[in-house]
Structures are given as structure tokens and as C-alpha cells.
Amino acid sequence: MSISAAIVLFAVCWFMVFFIVLPLRLTTQGEAGSVVPGTPQGAPAGFVVRRKALITTIAAAVIWAVIYVVITQGWVTVRDLDVMGRMPPAVQTD
Template sequence: MSITAAAVLFLVCWFLVFFIVLPLRLTTQGEAGDVVEGTPSSAPAGFIVRRKALITTVVAVVVWAVLSGIILSGVVSVRDFDFRGTMHPRPADDRGE
């Protein structure tokens, strides 16, 4: 895996985890009882992005490490997803024969 591929994989993992973490433990202005005029009651109250980004980074590093390990070990490869059989067979020396 190249450095660029590793970076792209990390960014994809980071944003996926970020969108999962965002709504966790969210307190709305309506629940807090302090709705700012001009905003909906469903708007976040006391939203802390820095903490959510830190949590996201820690979880994304773990997810990225697992996915990178699977990719680099060769347990799963692109050829495993060739359902239509369009890829050429691997040469004998790649298969360990």
C-alpha cells in the first residue's frame, strides 16, 4: 500500500467515524431549555467539536490500523471482489507456486 493510499484510507475512516460520533451524547437547545432566538429547538446546545474530533481520531486510528493490517497481510485482496471474473489470473510466482 502506498503512502497516498494509506492517507486516503485514513481520511475515509476518519470522516466515517466522525459522522457516527457527531450525534452521540448530543443535547439540543430544546432539551436544555435555553433556545436562542432565531434557531430551531433541535440545534445543539454547548456543542464541543474539539472533543468529538479527538474521539474520532483515536477511534479512526484503531479502525485504520485494523484495515491496513488486513490489506497488507494479503488476507483480502482486490481479486476477492472480482465477482464477474474480469481480472486476469495471477502469475504462478505471485501465488507462491
């Protein structure tokens, strides 16, 4: 796996985990009882992005490491994902 592919894989993992972590333990302004004029009641109250980004980075690093090992060890290849059988047969080298 090239360095650019590894960076792209980490970025994809990071953003997917970030969108999962964002709504966790979220308190809305309506629930807190203090709605700022001009904002909806569903807007976050006291939103802490730094903590969520740190949690996301740690979780994404673990997920990325697992996927990296699976790809580099060859446990899952592109041919394993070819369910339609459109790829030519693998070339055997002895």
C-alpha cells in the first residue's frame, strides 16, 4: 500500500467515525433550556469539538490499523470481492 493510499484510507476512516461520534452525548439548546435567539432548539449547547475529534482520531487509528494489516497481509484481495467473476484468472508464478 502506498503512502497516499494509506493517508486516504485514514481520512475515510476518520470522517466515517467522526459522523458516528458527533451525535453521541449531545445536549441540545432546547434540552438545556437556554435557546440563543436566531438558532433552532435542536442546535447543540456547549458543543466540544476538540474532545470529539480526539475520540475520533483514536478510534479511527485503531480501525485504520486493522484494515491496513488485512490489506497488506493479503487476507482480502480484490479478487475476493469480484462476485460477478469479471476479473481474469490470477497468474501463477512458481
